[in-house]
Amino acid sequence: MATHESVATVVLQGIGGRLFAALWGGLALVLTCRAIGLTPWQSTTAVVALVGACSLGLRAAAAVAVAVTGWLVVDGFVRHRYGQLGFDGQLLLVLVAAITLALTVSTITRKVHR
Numbered sequence: 530m531a532t533h534e535s536v537a538t539v540v541l542q543g544i545g546g547r548l549f550a551a552l553w554g555g556l557a558l559v560l561t562c563r564a565i566g567l568t569p570w571q572s573t574t575a576v577v578a579l580v581g582a583c584s585l586g587l588r589a590a591a592a593v594a595v596a597v598t599g600w601l602v603v604d605g606f607v608r609h610r611y612g613q614l615g616f617d618g619q620l621l622l623v624l625v626a627a628i629t630l631a632l633t634v635s636t637i638t639r640k641v642h643r
Contacts, residue, residue, distance in 0.1 A: 551599045577627050589636070597628075
């Protein structure tokens with residue numbers, strides 16, 4: 530196997546690459562959503578959708594880790610801006626939605642690949 534194939538496999542299929550994509554991809558999404566004038570809820574939806582995409586084929590624990598990473602992006606950069614974390618009822622709903630989506634996507638895609 531060539532080196533570029535093994536690196537791509539690790540990044541695209543490993544938990545480290547997925548966490549990286551959830552964090553930095555989420556930050557890029559937030560900046561893009563702000564630049565085009567989307568509302569915070571639209572930005573939140575975009576990040577949660579990214580969480581779902583990053584959860585494809587992962588095990589449950591890894592999918593939850595990706596969901597929490599996406600939620601931290603929403604909490605720190607959509608809701609409170611500049612990385613400041615806080616917690617309220619609406620953010621709890623976002624956390625539940627992200628975890629539910631991540632677990633659903635990971636479960637369905639893992640069953641398909643068996």
